[in-house]
Amino acid sequence: MTGFPSPSDSAPIQARNVRLALGRPPARVEILHGIDLTVATGETVALLGASGSGKSSLMAVLAGLERPTGGEVRVTGLDFTTLDEDALAVARRGRIGIVLQAFHLLPTMTALENVAVPLELAGAPDPFERAQAELAAVGLAARVDHYPAQLSGGEQQRVAIARALVGRPALLFADEPTGNLDTATGAAIMDLLFARAVEAGTTMLVITHDPALAARCTRVVELADGRIVADRRAA
Numbered sequence: 001m002t003g004f005p006s007p008s009d010s011a012p013i014q015a016r017n018v019r020l021a022l023g024r025p026p027a028r029v030e031i032l033h034g035i036d037l038t039v040a041t042g043e044t045v046a047l048l049g050a051s052g053s054g055k056s057s058l059m060a061v062l063a064g065l066e067r068p069t070g071g072e073v074r075v076t077g078l079d080f081t082t083l084d085e086d087a088l089a090v091a092r093r094g095r096i097g098i099v100l101q102a103f104h105l106l107p108t109m110t111a112l113e114n115v116a117v118p119l120e121l122a123g124a125p126d127p128f129e130r131a132q133a134e135l136a137a138v139g140l141a142a143r144v145d146h147y148p149a150q151l152s153g154g155e156q157q158r159v160a161i162a163r164a165l166v167g168r169p170a171l172l173f174a175d176e177p178t179g180n181l182d183t184a185t186g187a188a189i190m191d192l193l194f195a196r197a198v199e200a201g202t203t204m205l206v207i208t209h210d211p212a213l214a215a216r217c218t219r220v221v222e223l224a225d226g227r228i229v230a231d232r233r234a235a
Protein backbone atom coordinates (compact mmCIF):
# COMPACT_ATOMS: atom_id res chain seq x y z
CA MET A 1 0.00 0.00 0.00
CA THR A 2 1.24 3.49 -0.74
CA GLY A 3 0.18 6.92 0.36
CA PHE A 4 -1.44 8.17 3.51
CA PRO A 5 -4.84 6.94 4.52
CA SER A 6 -7.53 9.39 3.52
CA PRO A 7 -10.40 10.01 5.96
CA SER A 8 -12.58 7.69 3.90
CA ASP A 9 -10.22 4.74 4.47
CA SER A 10 -11.67 4.38 7.93
CA ALA A 11 -15.27 4.97 6.83
CA PRO A 12 -17.46 2.13 8.10
CA ILE A 13 -19.35 1.87 4.80
CA GLN A 14 -17.45 1.94 1.52
CA ALA A 15 -19.37 0.73 -1.53
CA ARG A 16 -17.88 0.99 -5.01
CA ASN A 17 -19.76 0.36 -8.23
CA VAL A 18 -22.11 -2.08 -6.52
CA ARG A 19 -24.35 -4.03 -8.82
CA LEU A 20 -27.09 -6.44 -7.90
CA ALA A 21 -29.18 -8.71 -10.09
CA LEU A 22 -31.60 -11.23 -8.62
CA GLY A 23 -33.71 -14.06 -9.99
CA ARG A 24 -33.13 -16.44 -12.88
CA PRO A 25 -33.72 -15.62 -16.52
CA PRO A 26 -36.22 -14.75 -17.88
CA ALA A 27 -37.25 -13.26 -14.51
CA ARG A 28 -33.79 -11.85 -13.78
CA VAL A 29 -34.00 -8.27 -12.54
CA GLU A 30 -31.15 -5.77 -12.50
CA ILE A 31 -31.78 -3.97 -9.23
CA LEU A 32 -28.68 -1.91 -8.41
CA HIS A 33 -26.68 -0.27 -11.20
CA GLY A 34 -23.30 0.85 -9.90
CA ILE A 35 -23.79 2.33 -6.44
CA ASP A 36 -20.95 4.40 -4.98
CA LEU A 37 -21.47 5.29 -1.35
CA THR A 38 -19.10 6.16 1.49
CA VAL A 39 -20.52 6.75 4.94
CA ALA A 40 -18.29 8.16 7.68
CA THR A 41 -18.38 7.27 11.36
CA GLY A 42 -21.28 8.86 13.20
CA GLU A 43 -23.23 9.90 10.12
CA THR A 44 -26.97 9.31 10.15
CA VAL A 45 -28.12 8.71 6.60
CA ALA A 46 -31.72 8.71 5.40
CA LEU A 47 -32.17 6.51 2.33
CA LEU A 48 -35.11 7.72 0.27
CA GLY A 49 -36.66 6.64 -3.01
CA ALA A 50 -39.83 5.39 -4.61
CA SER A 51 -41.12 1.91 -3.94
CA GLY A 52 -38.99 -0.53 -5.95
CA SER A 53 -36.04 1.86 -6.32
CA GLY A 54 -33.74 -0.59 -4.55
CA LYS A 55 -33.50 0.76 -0.98
CA SER A 56 -33.99 -2.54 0.84
CA SER A 57 -31.77 -4.31 -1.69
CA LEU A 58 -28.94 -1.82 -1.11
CA MET A 59 -29.33 -2.17 2.64
CA ALA A 60 -29.23 -5.97 2.33
CA VAL A 61 -25.95 -5.74 0.41
CA LEU A 62 -24.40 -3.30 2.90
CA ALA A 63 -25.53 -5.44 5.83
CA GLY A 64 -23.98 -8.56 4.32
CA LEU A 65 -27.33 -10.26 3.80
CA GLU A 66 -27.14 -10.23 0.02
CA ARG A 67 -24.08 -10.68 -2.16
CA PRO A 68 -23.60 -8.06 -4.85
CA THR A 69 -23.28 -9.26 -8.44
CA GLY A 70 -20.42 -6.84 -8.95
CA GLY A 71 -18.42 -4.11 -7.25
CA GLU A 72 -16.84 -3.78 -3.82
CA VAL A 73 -18.43 -3.63 -0.39
CA ARG A 74 -16.16 -2.78 2.49
CA VAL A 75 -17.87 -2.60 5.88
CA THR A 76 -15.93 -1.58 8.99
CA GLY A 77 -12.79 -2.37 7.03
CA LEU A 78 -13.83 -5.89 6.02
CA ASP A 79 -14.23 -6.82 2.38
CA PHE A 80 -17.70 -8.38 2.45
CA THR A 81 -17.42 -9.66 -1.12
CA THR A 82 -14.66 -12.11 -0.20
CA LEU A 83 -16.11 -13.57 3.02
CA ASP A 84 -17.90 -16.93 3.01
CA GLU A 85 -21.33 -17.33 4.64
CA ASP A 86 -19.98 -18.29 8.08
CA ALA A 87 -17.49 -15.45 8.17
CA LEU A 88 -20.20 -13.02 7.06
CA ALA A 89 -22.51 -14.20 9.83
CA VAL A 90 -19.79 -13.66 12.42
CA ALA A 91 -18.91 -10.26 10.96
CA ARG A 92 -22.57 -9.20 11.04
CA ARG A 93 -23.06 -10.34 14.60
CA GLY A 94 -20.25 -8.19 15.92
CA ARG A 95 -20.70 -5.10 13.80
CA ILE A 96 -24.23 -4.66 12.54
CA GLY A 97 -27.63 -4.13 14.13
CA ILE A 98 -30.78 -4.33 12.02
CA VAL A 99 -34.30 -3.05 12.71
CA LEU A 100 -37.05 -3.88 10.23
CA GLN A 101 -40.61 -2.71 9.67
CA ALA A 102 -42.04 -6.03 10.90
CA PHE A 103 -40.37 -6.50 14.25
CA HIS A 104 -39.18 -10.09 13.66
CA LEU A 105 -39.09 -11.08 17.31
CA LEU A 106 -39.09 -14.79 18.11
CA PRO A 107 -42.63 -15.49 19.38
CA THR A 108 -41.61 -18.29 21.75
CA MET A 109 -39.09 -16.14 23.59
CA THR A 110 -39.68 -13.40 26.14
CA ALA A 111 -38.50 -9.85 25.48
CA LEU A 112 -35.45 -10.54 27.65
CA GLU A 113 -34.61 -13.74 25.78
CA ASN A 114 -35.06 -12.06 22.39
CA VAL A 115 -32.44 -9.47 23.34
CA ALA A 116 -30.08 -11.79 25.24
CA VAL A 117 -29.90 -14.73 22.84
CA PRO A 118 -27.90 -13.02 20.07
CA LEU A 119 -25.38 -11.91 22.69
CA GLU A 120 -25.25 -15.40 24.10
CA LEU A 121 -24.66 -16.83 20.61
CA ALA A 122 -21.81 -14.37 20.17
CA GLY A 123 -20.26 -15.66 23.39
CA ALA A 124 -20.55 -12.30 25.13
CA PRO A 125 -20.28 -12.22 28.92
CA ASP A 126 -23.40 -11.54 31.04
CA PRO A 127 -25.92 -11.60 28.17
CA PHE A 128 -29.00 -11.51 30.42
CA GLU A 129 -27.71 -8.67 32.59
CA ARG A 130 -26.86 -6.63 29.51
CA ALA A 131 -30.21 -7.42 27.89
CA GLN A 132 -31.98 -6.33 31.06
CA ALA A 133 -30.10 -3.01 31.06
CA GLU A 134 -30.76 -2.42 27.36
CA LEU A 135 -34.48 -3.11 27.78
CA ALA A 136 -34.55 -0.68 30.70
CA ALA A 137 -32.87 1.91 28.46
CA VAL A 138 -35.69 1.59 25.92
CA GLY A 139 -38.28 1.96 28.68
CA LEU A 140 -39.28 -1.69 28.99
CA ALA A 141 -37.94 -2.64 32.42
CA ALA A 142 -41.45 -3.71 33.43
CA ARG A 143 -42.00 -5.87 30.34
CA VAL A 144 -38.93 -8.10 30.17
CA ASP A 145 -40.85 -11.31 30.85
CA HIS A 146 -43.58 -10.60 28.29
CA TYR A 147 -43.80 -12.54 25.06
CA PRO A 148 -44.09 -10.57 21.80
CA ALA A 149 -47.82 -11.35 21.54
CA GLN A 150 -48.27 -9.68 24.93
CA LEU A 151 -46.63 -6.45 23.75
CA SER A 152 -47.96 -3.55 21.66
CA GLY A 153 -46.42 -2.83 18.27
CA GLY A 154 -44.42 0.07 19.67
CA GLU A 155 -43.19 -2.09 22.54
CA GLN A 156 -42.20 -4.85 20.14
CA GLN A 157 -40.21 -2.35 18.10
CA ARG A 158 -38.49 -1.18 21.31
CA VAL A 159 -37.45 -4.77 21.95
CA ALA A 160 -36.14 -5.01 18.39
CA ILE A 161 -34.15 -1.79 18.93
CA ALA A 162 -32.73 -3.14 22.18
CA ARG A 163 -31.77 -6.35 20.38
CA ALA A 164 -30.11 -4.41 17.55
CA LEU A 165 -28.10 -2.15 19.87
CA VAL A 166 -27.24 -4.40 22.81
CA GLY A 167 -24.07 -5.66 21.12
CA ARG A 168 -22.90 -2.05 20.53
CA PRO A 169 -22.66 -2.45 16.75
CA ALA A 170 -20.69 0.06 14.71
CA LEU A 171 -23.55 0.19 12.22
CA LEU A 172 -27.29 0.29 12.61
CA PHE A 173 -29.52 -0.38 9.62
CA ALA A 174 -33.23 0.40 9.92
CA ASP A 175 -35.70 -0.37 7.10
CA GLU A 176 -38.89 1.65 7.58
CA PRO A 177 -38.76 1.11 11.35
CA THR A 178 -41.97 3.05 11.94
CA GLY A 179 -43.89 1.70 8.94
CA ASN A 180 -46.16 -0.52 11.03
CA LEU A 181 -46.82 2.03 13.78
CA ASP A 182 -49.26 4.90 14.19
CA THR A 183 -47.84 8.41 13.86
CA ALA A 184 -47.41 9.16 17.56
CA THR A 185 -45.88 5.78 18.35
CA GLY A 186 -43.64 6.02 15.30
CA ALA A 187 -42.38 9.43 16.42
CA ALA A 188 -41.60 8.09 19.88
CA ILE A 189 -39.75 5.13 18.35
CA MET A 190 -37.69 7.45 16.16
CA ASP A 191 -36.84 9.64 19.17
CA LEU A 192 -35.63 6.53 20.91
CA LEU A 193 -33.69 5.18 17.95
CA PHE A 194 -31.86 8.47 17.40
CA ALA A 195 -31.19 9.01 21.10
CA ARG A 196 -29.77 5.52 21.58
CA ALA A 197 -27.74 5.53 18.36
CA VAL A 198 -26.30 9.03 18.84
CA GLU A 199 -25.43 8.30 22.46
CA ALA A 200 -23.51 5.19 21.38
CA GLY A 201 -21.86 6.93 18.40
CA THR A 202 -23.47 4.43 16.05
CA THR A 203 -23.39 5.11 12.33
CA MET A 204 -26.94 4.74 11.06
CA LEU A 205 -28.65 4.18 7.72
CA VAL A 206 -32.44 4.56 7.84
CA ILE A 207 -34.81 3.77 5.00
CA THR A 208 -37.91 5.91 5.23
CA HIS A 209 -40.73 7.50 3.29
CA ASP A 210 -41.14 10.09 6.06
CA PRO A 211 -39.67 13.55 5.28
CA ALA A 212 -39.71 14.49 8.98
CA LEU A 213 -37.53 11.52 9.76
CA ALA A 214 -35.18 12.26 6.87
CA ALA A 215 -34.83 15.82 8.20
CA ARG A 216 -33.41 14.45 11.45
CA CYS A 217 -30.52 12.74 9.66
CA THR A 218 -27.19 14.40 8.88
CA ARG A 219 -27.36 13.26 5.26
CA VAL A 220 -30.02 12.31 2.73
CA VAL A 221 -29.33 9.84 -0.10
CA GLU A 222 -31.99 9.26 -2.72
CA LEU A 223 -32.29 6.26 -5.03
CA ALA A 224 -34.19 5.98 -8.31
CA ASP A 225 -34.17 2.81 -10.40
CA GLY A 226 -31.17 1.39 -8.59
CA ARG A 227 -29.01 4.50 -8.88
CA ILE A 228 -28.14 7.29 -6.46
CA VAL A 229 -29.75 10.43 -7.87
CA ALA A 230 -29.20 12.79 -4.93
CA ASP A 231 -26.81 12.90 -2.00
CA ARG A 232 -26.94 15.95 0.24
CA ARG A 233 -26.14 17.09 3.73
CA ALA A 234 -29.27 17.71 5.71
CA ALA A 235 -29.65 21.20 7.11
Ligand SMILES: Nc1ncnc2c1ncn2[C@@H]1O[C@H](COP(=O)(O)OP(=O)(O)OP(=O)(O)O)[C@@H](O)[C@H]1O
Residues within 6 Å of the ligand: 022, 023, 029, 031, 049, 050, 051, 052, 053, 054, 055, 056, 057, 058
Ligand atom coordinates in the same frame (compact mmCIF):
# COMPACT_ATOMS: atom_id res chain seq x y z
N1 LIG B 1 -35.47 -11.71 -4.83
C1 LIG B 1 -35.78 -10.91 -5.85
N2 LIG B 1 -35.84 -11.35 -7.11
C2 LIG B 1 -36.13 -10.54 -8.14
N3 LIG B 1 -36.39 -9.22 -8.00
C3 LIG B 1 -36.36 -8.70 -6.76
C4 LIG B 1 -36.05 -9.50 -5.62
N4 LIG B 1 -36.10 -8.69 -4.53
C5 LIG B 1 -36.43 -7.46 -4.98
N5 LIG B 1 -36.59 -7.46 -6.31
C6 LIG B 1 -36.93 -6.29 -7.16
O1 LIG B 1 -35.93 -5.31 -6.94
C7 LIG B 1 -36.48 -4.00 -7.00
C8 LIG B 1 -36.07 -3.23 -5.77
O2 LIG B 1 -36.65 -3.81 -4.61
P1 LIG B 1 -36.43 -3.24 -3.15
O3 LIG B 1 -37.16 -4.13 -2.22
O4 LIG B 1 -34.98 -3.05 -2.93
O5 LIG B 1 -37.15 -1.82 -3.27
P2 LIG B 1 -37.45 -0.73 -2.16
O6 LIG B 1 -36.86 0.55 -2.66
O7 LIG B 1 -37.00 -1.20 -0.83
O8 LIG B 1 -39.03 -0.59 -2.22
P3 LIG B 1 -40.14 -0.39 -1.05
O9 LIG B 1 -40.14 1.08 -0.74
O10 LIG B 1 -41.40 -0.82 -1.70
O11 LIG B 1 -39.75 -1.24 0.10
C9 LIG B 1 -37.99 -4.20 -7.15
O12 LIG B 1 -38.31 -3.97 -8.49
C10 LIG B 1 -38.21 -5.63 -6.77
O13 LIG B 1 -39.29 -6.17 -7.46
Ligand SMILES: [Mg+2]
Residues within 6 Å of the ligand: 055, 056, 057, 175
Ligand atom coordinates in the same frame (compact mmCIF):
# COMPACT_ATOMS: atom_id res chain seq x y z
MG1 LIG C 1 -38.03 -1.76 0.92
